[in-house]
Amino acid sequence: MSSAASLPQPAGLRAWLLSPEPTSRWQARLGRAYLGWRTFTKNPLAVFGLGIVLLLLLVALFANFLAPYSPVTGGDLRTARLLPPSAAHWFGTDDQARDIYSRVIYGSRITLWVVLLVSVIATPIGLLIGTVSGYLGGWVDTVLMRLTDIFLAFPRLVLALAFVAALGPGIENAIIAIAITSWPPYARIARAETLMIRNSDFIAAVKLQGASTPRIIFGHVVPLCVSSLIVRVTLDMAGIILTAAGLGFLGLGAQPPMPEWGAMVATGRNYLIDQWWVAAMPGLAIFVVSLGFNLLGDGLRDVLDPKAAK
Amino acid sequence: MLDIQNLRVTYGTGRLQVDAVKDVSFHVGTGEAFGLVGESGSGKSTVLRAICGLAPISGGRVLVDGREVPTPRDKAFYRTVQMVFQDPYASLHPRHTVDRTLSEPLAIHGEKDAETRIAQALREVGLGPSFRFRYPHQLSGGQRQRVAIARALLLRPKVLLLDEPTSALDASVQAEILNLLDELRRNLGLTYILVSHDLAVVAHLCDRLLVMRHGETVEETTAAALRTNQAASDYTRSLINASQGFSRDAARPESALTR
Numbered sequence: 285m286s287s288a289a290s291l292p293q294p295a296g297l298r299a300w301l302l303s304p305e306p307t308s309r310w311q312a313r314l315g316r317a318y319l320g321w322r323t324f325t326k327n328p329l330a331v332f333g334l335g336i337v338l339l340l341l342l343v344a345l346f347a348n349f350l351a352p353y354s355p356v357t358g359g360d361l362r363t364a365r366l367l368p369p370s371a372a373h374w375f376g377t378d379d380q381a382r383d384i385y386s387r388v389i390y391g392s393r394i395t396l397w398v399v400l401l402v403s404v405i406a407t408p409i410g411l412l413i414g415t416v417s418g419y420l421g422g423w424v425d426t427v428l429m430r431l432t433d434i435f436l437a438f439p440r441l442v443l444a445l446a447f448v449a450a451l452g453p454g455i456e457n458a459i460i461a462i463a464i465t466s467w468p469p470y471a472r473i474a475r476a477e478t479l480m481i482r483n484s485d486f487i488a489a490v491k492l493q494g495a496s497t498p499r500i501i502f503g504h505v506v507p508l509c510v511s512s513l514i515v516r517v518t519l520d521m522a523g524i525i526l527t528a529a530g531l532g533f534l535g536l537g538a539q540p541p542m543p544e545w546g547a548m549v550a551t552g553r554n555y556l557i558d559q560w561w562v563a564a565m566p567g568l569a570i571f572v573v574s575l576g577f578n579l580l581g582d583g584l585r586d587v588l589d590p591k592a593a594k
Numbered sequence: 595m596l597d598i599q600n601l602r603v604t605y606g607t608g609r610l611q612v613d614a615v616k617d618v619s620f621h622v623g624t625g626e627a628f629g630l631v632g633e634s635g636s637g638k639s640t641v642l643r644a645i646c647g648l649a650p651i652s653g654g655r656v657l658v659d660g661r662e663v664p665t666p667r668d669k670a671f672y673r674t675v676q677m678v679f680q681d682p683y684a685s686l687h688p689r690h691t692v693d694r695t696l697s698e699p700l701a702i703h704g705e706k707d708a709e710t711r712i713a714q715a716l717r718e719v720g721l722g723p724s725f726r727f728r729y730p731h732q733l734s735g736g737q738r739q740r741v742a743i744a745r746a747l748l749l750r751p752k753v754l755l756l757d758e759p760t761s762a763l764d765a766s767v768q769a770e771i772l773n774l775l776d777e778l779r780r781n782l783g784l785t786y787i788l789v790s791h792d793l794a795v796v797a798h799l800c801d802r803l804l805v806m807r808h809g810e811t812v813e814e815t816t817a818a819a820l821r822t823n824q825a826a827s828d829y830t831r832s833l834i835n836a837s838q839g840f841s842r843d844a845a846r847p848e849s850a851l852t853r
Contacts, residue, residue: 305728307724309693309694311727486686486687489679489686489742492646492677494667
């Protein structure tokens with residue numbers, strides 16, 4: 285494909301994508317992606333999950349347009365505290381007379397930030413440790429896997445609590461704590477995949493071309509491990525959200541007045557019986573987003589890891 | 595070109611010690627095609643793997659162009675000696691296009707004008723440019739093996755190690771690949787070491803061959819001797835008999851016909 289002019293008409297786009305004889309790197313890649321997308325859309329629940337995650341993205345992106353009130357400063361403390369859901373306040377107001385709807389919307393930014401940062405920090409660490417230890421074997425494997433075992437031996441939330449206690453409460457420290465505690469399973473998965481790949485002929489072939497060890501690991505082993513890891517990380521995102529909310533609930537995550545969902549549930553705890561909406565609305569948000577990530581992860585598994593699907 | 599002197603390959607130690615190759619020696623001249631024949635487990639593939647560094651050399655020497663090969667092998671070695679694997683379904687990276695697979699050796703050795711060389715390599719093995727951006731799962735077994743051969747030839751090696759290059763393919767494709775290999779050897783002046791359990795394949799491609807059994811040399815003979823049934827050892831003769839396969843006349847007793 286030399287220019288945009290040679291692009292086929294939209295009617296032929298499918299044929300172009302599915303062409304058995306791609307004429308460029310990009311056509312081959314896009315064709316592959318399109319096939320994956322077709323598998324993905326066969327699962328309506330997965331599409332629903334993707335919809336929720338996309339909605340979360342959009343809400344976080346346009347929070348300042350969507351939220352009718354400020355998430356931090358409330359209304360009149362004498363008249364606007366703990367109002368039930370109404371046309372003016374869709375999700376009601378909390379004990380500081382703040383609009384819960386606006387806070388939930390702004391809270392999506394924090395949730396997304398946590399999920400994004402944790403996966404960006406934890407996935408490469410797990411991938412690197414897993415593939416290096418699996419490919420090199422020997423004492424490197426022993427050292428790295430015992431280290432992983434040590435981290436695996438602690439319950440996630442307890443270890444995160446210890447880290448936050450040591451580093452001080454705050455959303456950044458909560459993110460670091462969650463990231464530090466979530467990489468070991470990824471390292472295990474990456475290592476298991478690497479052990480299967482390392483003795484295959486195509487690795488021997490590239491070795492015989494004189495490829496260096498880093499080149500083999502990053503160019504040939506990692507791409508095969510990434511897909512199962514992406515599935516696992518997506519499925520874990522619900523857990524990450526819950527851990528972040530849990531830390532927030534315990535007062536160790538986001539600090540007031542940040543509209544973090546877990547912290548919001550925590551303040552609602554005092555009014556659980558009479559003003560249920562204070563805790564229920566952010567709780568609902570946590571539930572919906574966790575569900576969305578789980579469904580998305582399931583759908584991705586069908587696409588990226590066909591062996592595990594059935 | 596290639597000298598193997600008293601090669602030994604041993605796995606494990608103590609009671610678990612396995613001598614995969616015991617004291618094998620042979621010499622392959624430049625431009626020659628040399629065959630290694632034997633049953634499964636005779637150590638013929640291990641000899642190839644030991645030459646290119648995939649199996650440990652426990653004793654003896656491997657000389658390429660009169661120089662002993664270094665361990666680990668250096669880039670100069672890989673430019674001289676390349677290998678084609680048995681199973682074309684396993685020897686190509688499943689997530690790499692043909693283009694990516696072929697550009698890898700050029701990138702590793704810092705070669706220039708990858709574009710033209712990849713196109714040329716595909717032409718050499720009889721694949722058109724339409725194959726360039728396909729994934730391995732879009733290729734047949736024979737096409738995959740052609741890609742694997744193209745990859746081995748990209749660095750313009752002098753020696754090609756062929757580890758049962760046709761045993762995973764069906765009969766008609768087998769003949770195509772063998773003819774391609776024969777043609778490439780004559781055009782590019784390559785030296786081959788061909789491992790196979792199929793005497794017909796070896797006799798087709800090679801002039802001289804070594805018969806191996808249980809990691810040891812049985813005899814060194816020529817393809818011509820095979821054809822005229824002049825093998826010296828009983829084992830080779832039994833291999834020849836086996837390669838003639840199912841014989842209709844021998845298998846059908848006269849009594850069964852007349853009854």
